Amino acid sequence: MIKTLKLKTKISLSIIVSAIFLTLLITVSLYFYLNKKLVNEKIINITDLGIEQVEESDLIFKNNLLFAEMIGGRTRVVEYLSNPTKDKQEEITNIFSSYAKKDNKYLALYLLDKKGKALVSTDPAFIGQDYSFRSYYKEGMKGNSYIDLLLGKTSNQFGYYFSYPVFDEKGNIIGIFVSKVSNQEIDSNILKSRASQENTIMLVDKYGVVLSSNKPDRFLKSIGELTEIEKKELVDSQKYLTNEIKSLQYNQVQELIRIGEISKTMKIKDKEDGETEIININKIGNFPFYLISEVGLETISGLIMRLIIILLLLIFFGVIIAGYILYKLILYTLSPLKEFKFYTEKISSGDFSQKMEINTKDEIGDLAQSFNYMTSELNNLYINLDKKVEEQTKEVSNKSKELEEQKLAIMNVLEDVEEEKNKTELLAKDLEKFKLAVDNASDQVIITDNEGIVIYGNRAVERITGFKPEEAMGKKAGTLWKAPMPNEYYEDMWYQIKDQKKVFISEIKNKRKNGEFYIANISISPVIDNEDEVIYYVAIEHDISKEKEIDKAKTEFVSLASHQLRTPLSSINWYTEMLLNGDAGKINTEQKKYLNEVAIGNQRMVDLVDSLLNVSCLDLGTFIIEPEAVNIKEMSQSVVNELKPQIIAKKIKIEEKYDSNLGEFKADRKLLRMVFQNILSNAVKYTKNEGIINLEILNLAAGDKFGQKEIEKDSLTIKISDSGMGIPASQKDKIFSKMFRADNARESETEGTGLGLYIIQSIVNQSGGLIWFESEENVGTTFYVVFPLSGMKKKEGDKKLD
Amino acid sequence: MNNKNKVILVLEDERPLLEAIKLKLEKNNFEVVTVRSVEQAKQYVYELEKVDGIWLDHYLIGKESGLDFVAWCKEDDNTKCKNVPIFVVSNTASSDKVSTYMSLGAKKYFIKSNHRLDEIISEIKESLSGDSNI
Secondary structure, eight states, rough: OOSSOOHHHHHHHHHHHHHHHHHHHHHHHHHHHHHHHHHHHHHHHHEEEEHHHHHHHHHHHHHHHHHHHHTTTTTTHHHHHHHOOOOHHHHHHHHHHHHHHHHEEEEEEEEEEEEEEEEEEGGGGOOOOBTTTTTHHHHHTOOOOOEEEEOOTTOOEEEEEEEEEOTTSSEEEEEEEEEOOOOOHHHHIITGGGGGTTSSSEEEEEOEEEEESSSSSGGTEEEEEHHHHHHHHHHHHTTTTTTTOEEOOOOOHHHHHHHHOOOEEEEEEETOOOHHHHHHEEEOOOOOOEEEEEEEEHHHHHHHHHHHHHHHHHHHHHHHHHHHHHHHHHHHHHHHHHHHHHHHHHHHTOOOOOOOOOOOOSSSHHHHHHHHHHHHHHHHHHHHHHHHHHHHHHHHHHHHHHHHHHHHHHHHHHHHHHHHHHHHHHHHHHHHHHHHHHHHHSSSSEETTTOOEEEEETTTTHHHHHHHHHHTTTTBBTTTTTTOOOHHHHHHHHIIISSSOEEEEEEEEEEOOSSSSEHHHEEEEEEOOOTTTEEOOOOEEOOHHHHHHHHHHHHHHHHHHHHHHHHHHHHHHHHHHHHHHHTOOOOHHHHHHHHHHHHHHHHHHHHHHHHHHHHHHHHHOOOOOOOOOEHHHHHHHHHHHHHHHHHTTTTTEEEEEOOTTTTTEEHHHHHHHHHHHHHHHHHHHHBBTTTEEEEEEEOOOOEEEEEEEOOOEEEEEEEEEOOOOOOGGGGGGGGGGGTTOOHHHHHHHHOSSHHHHHHHHHHHHHHHOEEEEEEEHHHHHHEEEEEEETTTOOOOOOOOOO | OOOGEEEEEOSSSSSHHHHHHHHHHHHOOOEEEEBBBBHHHHHHHHHHHOOEEEEEOSSSSSSOOOHHHHHHHHHOTTTTTTSSEEEESSSOOHHHHHHHHHHHHHHHEEEGGGSSSHHHHHHHHHHHHHHHOO
C-alpha cells in the first residue's frame, strides 16, 4: 500500500511517524526522570522540613519547660509549699493569675503538694483534686521536669502539661508546678506551617498515639498496632481517658518510634489506600514526642501528568507547524517532477518537440538536461522508424488478415473437434456401462462380423458352452458347440438375418464341451450401417434346458393332479347317479332332493378342478391353440341355446345381431366357445329378472369405432352387453385377475370361482385378440372382444384346455 | 336285449369305480370282465371267448398304462383285439394324451368326471349296436 502513495505523502507520513515516536520516547523518559527526581526532591524536602519543625517544636517545649522551671524555682512558691498558709495561697494564686492573664495560652497554672493534691490553681476547679496518678506527678517526684500531652481529667480539655518539681533549700522535693498549655501554640506553629499544605503532619507520643494533626481524623489514633502491654499502660495512665485508640497501620513507623529512632525518612505503602507514601519521623529533642510528616506520591504523579500534558500539547502544535512548513518545502522541491511527468506523457504520445525548461543547478536540473537530450535523440529515431514501420505495417496488416481468417477456420474446426470429443467421451462412458452389463449377463452373447466370425463373446459363453470366449474368437460362430440340426434350419436363419436383415428368433439345440446337449432360445440381430449393409451380428442365447425340464415336470404334475382330483369326484358322481336312478332300490322324494344337492355340489367341484387345471395350463403357457374354420354364428347360437333354461327362468330378453357377411372364422373351437360361454353365462347370471342381454357379432374395418376404442385393423368383433349389476368402479382394474370376484357379484351369487374371466382373457390375448369391458354399477356391463379377421393365432404346446 | 351276449372288458384301477361300472354295465345287460392291470387284461383277452368292447382307464395298476394296452391291442398281428372298439374313460385329460389315444385307434375318449355313467354306457351301446349293423 505504501508503494502507491505519492512522494510528498510518504515524506510527510514518515515525519509525522518519527515525531510521534520521538514524542513518546521523550514523554516516557521524562516521566521516569521527573518521577525519580521529584520523589527524591520530596524526600529531601520532607526531611528538611521535618528537622526544621522539630527544632521549632523543641524550642517551644523547652521554652515552656523553662517557664515551669522558672515558676517552680520562685522563692514565694518554695516558701508557700514549705508552709502553706491561706495568705500565701492567695498571693501565689495572684502571681499565677497574672501570668495566665499575660498569656492566654496558659489554660491553668497550678501547684501540687508532695502527695499530688492541687493546692493552688488559676482554675479553681483543680483545687483539692488529687493528680498523683499523673506521669507528670510521678516524674516530678523523681526530680525530673516533664512534659505530657493529655486530656484533662477535670477539664476534659486537651492540653500540654509541663511540670517541674519544687525543691526546698535542702534540695527536698516539696511539690510540683504544672502549667497546662493549650495546644494552639504548637498547632499554629508546626501543624499549620507551609509544609502542612502538602503534607500531613502529626505529633505523636512515645506510644505512637497521634495527639495533634492537621488532619483531624488522625487524632487519638496510633501510628501502628499497639501491643497489649502498651494498651494497658495507656489505660492505666488515664491519659486519654476512656477513648479507644485505633491504629493507622503504619506498623513500620510505629516500630521506629518504639526503638527510639531519632530521625528517619522512608517510603511505605499505605495499607488503607494502597498508595506509596513518604514518611519522615523526627524525635522532638529529648522529649518523648515525635513529629511525623507524611506525603502521598499521588501529588507528585499529578504534577508530572500536568507537565507531560503541557509538553505533549507543545510538541503537537510544533509538529503541525513543522509539518506544514515541510509540506510546502517538499512541494516546492518536487514541483519540477510534475513537469517531468508532463513531458514524459508528451513523449509517450509521440510529441518530441517539447523542451523542458528547468534551470536549477541541482540534481533535478541535471536530470532535465539529460531528459532534453534524450528527447531530441528519440525524435530522430522516431522519424526514421515511422517510415519503416509504415511499410511493414501494411505487410503485417495483410498477413494478419490472412491469419485472422485461418484462425477463425481453425477455431471452428477445434470447436467441432471438441464437441466430437465430448460426444465420444459420453458414448464411451455409455458403452462402458453396456459392456459391463453384457460381460456379466447370464445369457450367452456373441458378436460376429458380417461373415459370422466371432469378434466378441461374454463370460456366459464359458458357463453355458464350456468353451472360453477366446477359444471362439476368430472362428465361425457356433462351430465349437454346434449340434446336428437340419440344414433347412440354418438356411432359414441366414435368409432371415442376411437377406431380410431381420431378427431371427428360435430354439436351437447345441452341444457343450463335455458332450452334453442343451436347448437354447436364440436371437440373432443384424447390426446395419447407414448404407443398409450388415456390419455385425449380435447373437443372444438363453439356455432353456433347465426350464424345459421344469416345464416337463410341471406338466406331469398337472396331469397327475388332474387325474387324482377327478377320480374321487367321479366316484361320487357315479354313485349319486346310480342312487338317483334307483339302482340300489327305490328312493323317496326327500332322498332324491338331497342326492340332487350332492350331485350339484359335486359338479361344481368338478368345474372348479377343470378351471384350476386350465389356469395352470395357461400359467405354464403350455396350452395349444389350434385354429380351424368355425361358423361363428352357429357357435354363438349354440351357446345361447345351452343357456336358454336360465334365460327363460329369469324372463331375460336376449337380442342377437349377426353381420350378414359372417363367414367362417379361423378359431380354436374349444377356446372360442369358452369365451362365448363365459361372457354369456356371466351376463345371464348377473342380469336381473326381465333384464335385457344384447349380443352383436360384426365385421368391422380399421378405423371403425368399437365401444370407446378404435379398431386397428379389419376385425371380427363380439359385443355382449347386459343390464346387470355392473362392476364397481373401484374394482374394475381387478376384474381380470385370477380368483377375483367383485363384491356385488359375490353377494348375489355365491357360486363362481373367479377364474372364468382370467382364463378367457388369457385365451384372447394369447390368440392375438383383445378383450375389455365398459361397465356402470347397477346399469350394466358390456364386454368387447376383438380378433383380427385373419383368425386366432396358432400356438404350439402340449395341452388343450377343457 | 342284444347286449346279453356282449362282453365288455373293463380296465380300471380304482375299486369303487370298477364296482360302479360293473354294476351299471350289468344293469344294461352287458357281460362284464373287470381287471386292474394291463398285464391281467392281456391275459383275459386271450382267455376269453370273445370281447365286444373295452372300457379303458389311463392310469392302471402295474407299470403299463392304458396307452401301452391300446398300442398292444392295435398291433397288426393281434387278431383277437385289433378290431375291438376301445372306449377310454379317464380323468387324465391332457390334450396330448387324448390325441395319442385317438391316433392309436381308440374309439372314443370320455373324461370321467364330466360324464354320467348313463351317458357313457348309452354311447357305448350305440357304438356297439352300430358295429353289429355293419
